[in-house]
Amino acid sequence: MAVNAAIVGPGNIGTDLMYKILGRSNSIDLQRMIGIFPVDESEGLQAAVDEGIDVGTDGIDSVREHADEFDIVFEATSATVHEQQAPVYEELGLFAIDLTPAAVGPYTVPAVNMDDVTNSGNNINMVTCGGQATIPLVHAVNRVADVEYAEMISTISSESAGPGTRQNIDEFTQTTAAGLEEVGGADEGKAIIILNPAEPPILMRNTVYTKVPDTTDVDDVRDSVAEIESEIQSYVPGYEVTLEPSVKDQDDVGFDLGDSVVITTMLEVEGEGQYLPPYAGNLDIMTSAALGAAERIAEHSAEARTVGGDADD
Amino acid sequence: MPMTERDVRLVDMTLRDGMHAVDHQFTPEQMADIASALDDSRMDVVEVSHGDGMGGSSINYGFSAADTSEYLEAVVPELTDTELSVLMLPGIGTVEEIDLAVDRGADICRIATHVTEADVSAEHFEFVTDRGLEANGLLMLSHMEPPEKVLEQAKLMEEYGADAVYVMDSAGAMLPEDVRERVGLLADELSIDVGFHAHNNLGLGIGNTLAGIEAGATTVDGCLRGLGAGSGNAQMEVLVGTLEKAGYDVTPDFFSTMDAAEDVLVPMLTEETMPELDNDSLVLGYAGVYSSFLRHTRRVGEKFDLDPREILVELGEMGVVGGQEDMITDVAASIAEERADEAEADD
Numbered sequence: 001m002a003v004n005a006a007i008v009g010p011g012n013i014g015t016d017l018m019y020k021i022l023g024r025s026n027s028i029d030l031q032r033m034i035g036i037f038p039v040d041e042s043e044g045l046q047a048a049v050d051e052g053i054d055v056g057t058d059g060i061d062s063v064r065e066h067a068d069e070f071d072i073v074f075e076a077t078s079a080t081v082h083e084q085q086a087p088v089y090e091e092l093g094l095f096a097i098d099l100t101p102a103a104v105g106p107y108t109v110p111a112v113n114m115d116d117v118t119n120s121g122n123n124i125n126m127v128t129c130g131g132q133a134t135i136p137l138v139h140a141v142n143r144v145a146d147v148e149y150a151e152m153i154s155t156i157s158s159e160s161a162g163p164g165t166r167q168n169i170d171e172f173t174q175t176t177a178a179g180l181e182e183v184g185g186a187d188e189g190k191a192i193i194i195l196n197p198a199e200p201p202i203l204m205r206n207t208v209y210t211k212v213p214d215t216t217d218v219d220d221v222r223d224s225v226a227e228i229e230s231e232i233q234s235y236v237p238g239y240e241v242t243l244e245p246s247v248k249d250q251d252d253v254g255f256d257l258g259d260s261v262v263i264t265t266m267l268e269v270e271g272e273g274q275y276l277p278p279y280a281g282n283l284d285i286m287t288s289a290a291l292g293a294a295e296r297i298a299e300h301s302a303e304a305r306t307v308g309g310d311a312d313d
Numbered sequence: 314m315p316m317t318e319r320d321v322r323l324v325d326m327t328l329r330d331g332m333h334a335v336d337h338q339f340t341p342e343q344m345a346d347i348a349s350a351l352d353d354s355r356m357d358v359v360e361v362s363h364g365d366g367m368g369g370s371s372i373n374y375g376f377s378a379a380d381t382s383e384y385l386e387a388v389v390p391e392l393t394d395t396e397l398s399v400l401m402l403p404g405i406g407t408v409e410e411i412d413l414a415v416d417r418g419a420d421i422c423r424i425a426t427h428v429t430e431a432d433v434s435a436e437h438f439e440f441v442t443d444r445g446l447e448a449n450g451l452l453m454l455s456h457m458e459p460p461e462k463v464l465e466q467a468k469l470m471e472e473y474g475a476d477a478v479y480v481m482d483s484a485g486a487m488l489p490e491d492v493r494e495r496v497g498l499l500a501d502e503l504s505i506d507v508g509f510h511a512h513n514n515l516g517l518g519i520g521n522t523l524a525g526i527e528a529g530a531t532t533v534d535g536c537l538r539g540l541g542a543g544s545g546n547a548q549m550e551v552l553v554g555t556l557e558k559a560g561y562d563v564t565p566d567f568f569s570t571m572d573a574a575e576d577v578l579v580p581m582l583t584e585e586t587m588p589e590l591d592n593d594s595l596v597l598g599y600a601g602v603y604s605s606f607l608r609h610t611r612r613v614g615e616k617f618d619l620d621p622r623e624i625l626v627e628l629g630e631m632g633v634v635g636g637q638e639d640m641i642t643d644v645a646a647s648i649a650e651e652r653a654d655e656a657e658a659d660d
Contacts, residue, residue, distance in 0.1 A: 151372050153639050158429060169433045170407040190371055193404040197429040198632035207639035209372040243646055252616055254336030254608065255376040262372055266643055 002029040003298040004069060008059070008085070009076035010035040010044025012162065013099055016275045017074055017287040018044075022051055023274065025291060027298040031069045034062045047275075060085050067092040071301075072294055075100055078164065079171075086123055095297060096123040097290050101171050103127075107179045110292040111136040111231045118300055124293060128172050129282035130154035130191060130206060131179040132289045133239070137208045137265050138184030140228040141245070145216040148260060150186035151209040152176065155194045157201030160280040169193060186210070204269045204281035205242070214249070214261045221245045221263060229267075235292030236285050238270035238278075320561040322532040324358040324508075325351050325549050326541065327578060328388070329400055330534070333364035333542035333605045335586050337377035341387035343581055347537070349391040350577040354569035356549075358421060360398040360534075361388050364542060364605055365636070366425065367399055367414060368406025373638050374605070381410060385417035396420040398449075403433045405636060408440045415444045424470075425451035425481070427634045428458045431466040431473075438473035449508065449532075450475040453635045456486040456601060460498045467499050467507075477506035477532055482521065483635060485512030485543055485598040489524040500529025508532040511547040513539060514598025516590055518547040519555055526561070537574040538582075543604030544594035550574045596622045600629030606641060613641045617649040624648065 005021070005028050007014045014033065021030045033048035034056035040046070045055045056062025063073065063085070073094045075082045079102040086104045089096040098105060105123030108114065109132060117124050126132065134152040141147050154176075165172060173191040180189030196202055212221075222245050232239045243266035250257045269281030276283050328344050339347075344361060351359050361384050363369035363377045370377045377384075381399075389397065398421035399414040411422055422441040424434050434450065441448040450470030455463050467478040480495045487495075492509060499507045509525030511518045511534070522533050539548035550571040556563050579587075593611065597604055602625050610628075614621040624645050633640050 149372075153373050153636075155637055155639075166430075166432050167435060169403050170409075170436065173404065173407060174409075192371065192373065192636065194634065194636040195404070195427065195430045195433065196632070196634050196637065197427070205643075207373070207643075211372070243643060246646075252612055253372070253375065254612070255338070255378075264639075264642060266639070 001302060002027050003071055003294070003301055004029045004031045005072040005074060005294060006030070006032040006034055006063065006066070006070045007074045007076060008034045008063060010042050010048065011076060012276060013283060013287060014074070014076035015044040015047050016283060017076060017290060018048060018051065018053065019275045020287055020291050025295060027295050028072070028291065032056055032066055034059065060088055063088065064092065067094065071095060072097060072297065074290055074294070090122060094122070097293055098123060098125045099286055099290050101128065101175055103175065107131070107183050108293055109135045109179070109183050110235055110289055110296060111228055112139045113183055114293065114296045118297055126286055126290050126293070127179040127183070128176045129204070129286050130172065130193060131176045132285045133204070133206045133267060133269055134208045135179050135184040136228045136232055137225060137267070138180050138186055138210060140224040141210045141212065141221050141263060142185035144220040144224045145212040147184070147186040147210045147212055149188045149190070149211040150180045150184055151190040151192070152180065153192045153194065153207045154204070154282070155196055155202065155206070156204050156282045157279050158195045158197040159201045160204070160282055161195050201277070201279040203279050204285070206267050208265045208267070210263045211260045212263060214259050216261065216263070218245060218247055218263070225265060235295070236269065236288040238272060238281055238284060240268050240270070242266045242268050318562055319357070319564050320531070321526055321556060321563055322357045323549065323552065323563060323565055324360060324398060324532060324534045325356045325536065326360045326534050326546060327351070327536040327549070329360040329362050330364060330542055330546050331536045331540035332377065333608070334540045334545065334588060336608060337363050337370065337375045339378060341379050341383045344384055345387040345391050346577055347573065348388040350573035352392050352395045354565045354573050356395050356565050356570070358396045358398050359388070359392065360400060360423070361385060362400045366402040366406050367410035368401065382413055382417060385414060385419070389418045398423055400425060401437065402426070402636065403437055408437060411437065411440055415446060419446060421447040421449060423449040423451055425453050428452040428455045428463060428466055431469040434470065435473045438470065438475060442474040447476050448474055449477045449479060451479045451481050451510065453481045453483045454603060455480045455495055456482060456484060456491060457632070460494045463495050464498050464502055467503060471503055471505050475505060477508050478503065479508035479510050480525070481510045482512055483603050484601045485514030485518070485604055486601040487517070487521060489517065489521055492521045492524045493528040496525045496530050497528035506531050508534070510534040512541065512598070512604045513544045513546065513590060514594050514604065518545070519551055522547045522552060523555065523559065537578045539588045540578065541588070541604070543597045543607050544590040545588035593621045593625070596625045600626045602629045602633070603635040605635070606638060609638050610641050613645045617645040619645055619648055
């Protein structure tokens with residue numbers, strides 16, 4: 001049985017998510033798209049109307065009014081708005097999937113920690129685009145070797161970096177670094193983001209470095225990474241490891257590595273190109289991961305028969 | 314606030330851009346010795362940090378031998394009239410690092426972005442100006458965009474609160490005319506100071522700096538003995554001598570600056586770290602590639618048995634920007650794979 005959902009925030013992310021749900025999800029039924037502007041002033045709401053989806057134009061008031069229609073809310077507004085609305089979702093017994101950097105709930109990466117977070121409350125946070133792309137790889141390395149330090153470099157096209165990212169770029173690096181540690185399992189995490197203005201726009205690409213003991217078996221690491229790559233591809237079709245784990249030792253770096261080596265892995269994310277252009281893999285991976293999380297919650301609820309607490313009982 | 318009647322402010326980055334040349338391995342003690350010599354020479358400003366700015370210590374750019382606070386704590390007691398600058402690149406460092414530098418006594422914070430991406434720096438300028446430091450904006454790889462675009466981005470930084478904006482020739486790819494056009498336009502259109510930062514990859518480090526000053530730059534960068542990423546920056550002691558000879562008033566003492574270079578810095582360098590305009594660094598300037606890619610590209614070239622020059626040319630064609638050092642391995646791996654496929658096809 002499908003689980004009913006609403007999207008709050010009909011911007012680029014919310015609209016892309018709507019098309020993904022409509023296009024490929026059997027277990028999520030989109031009931032409503034909610035914004036704060038009239039339909040004729042909102043491209044996203046207009047798109048929802050065109051797809052035959054009901055809309056709301058009064059923000060959180062629309063959520064309250066229609067709360068009996070859905071169990072899951074996708075928050076695609078902003079961190080500040082989510083901080084204000086999260087208690088309302090809680091009060092209404094709705095399960096919130098937060099695509100903003102607010103991080104009211106725990107960092108969630110579907111390929112890594114879905115079970116832990118759905119058992120812990122009714123609000124989960126999707127970290128950052130770079131986090132969704134790289135945290136699973138750190139986790140994959142860490143489950144076969146002890147990751148002392150993990151570093152990710154995310155390069156995205158300037159075109160796909162919206163005003164939210166640009167005005168608060170520190171939030172991206174700090175949140176992603178925290179996710180590398182808390183979800184990826186690294187003892188220490190570091191995140192770097194680079195914007196590249198080349199035309200035509202480049203695909204989102206990421207490099208993951210992990211520092212591990214020099215006794216690590218690289219074949220184990222490669223197998224573990226290959227396994228998680230297919231797990232991620234089940235919800236992010238455009239995800240691809242472009243350089244499989246390879247080792248840098250002391251001769252390959254200009255600093256002292258001690259008894260460690262560096263394992264380098266690279267990946268690209270190509271967007272589906274349905275609503276957003278293919279180069280915007282950074283946005284695509286957020287909406288794909290949010291949908292992946294919702295579908296896992298739906299599976300969970302098919303087993304447990306409850307979603308978002310006991311409000312329906 | 315000039316200490317003297319100077320025409321041009323000189324910023325010595327031996328302890329920052331120079332860090333690239335030594336793989337970020339200066340010790341705090343070495344930094345203290347160089348800072349002390351620069352203070353003796355009455356240098357206007359010294360800049361201290363990892364080559365890629367505070368927060369740059371990483372696998373991608375190389376871990377530095379010590380952390381930012383250890384370096385600043387070593388340098389600060391050596392400085393009397395010389396001002397202390399730090400560098401930060403949004404996306405690599407954060408305001409947390411700026412906060413630390415303010416607490417340790419930095420006077421100036423320079424915030425660098427790619428020449429088209431100034432709008433990622435608003436929050437950092439706000440933080441720096443709120444804390445009462447001089448804020449400078451650096452537009453990296455300025456050769457990649459026409460003068461009008463550089464101006465548009467410089468105006469954003471001015472709006473965010475910058476006290477000066479620099480045209481950064483991060484790849485050492487500009488000809489004197491490129492420098493004059495960009496610096497001249499900014500000097501005409503902005504109400505704040507304009508700076509210029511050279512790399513010597515085409516042998517134009519000093520010449521371009523003079524061109525920048527003629528076009529209106531009032532603050533310029535250099536390093537002792539021309540240390541710095543790629544073939545190095547404008548050679549500071551040469552700059553002091555040349556500017557004096559050209560009739561400009563500058564603060565540093567010519568002979569003392571030469572002494573700082575030859576007696577203090579040079580003994581710390583090896584044949585391998587001594588600045589040199591060799592074939593690989595020449596190609597940086599020719600292909601327009603960020604100068605700090607040089608040493609990383611050499612190491613990767615050795616690993617994949619490739620000529621560093623062909624990796625650099627390919628990177629230049631792809632339009633990589635500062636910070637994308639991870640692309641070196643990516644490009645080298647693809648070239649090596651193509652080679653292997655070709656070799657197999659020949660068998």
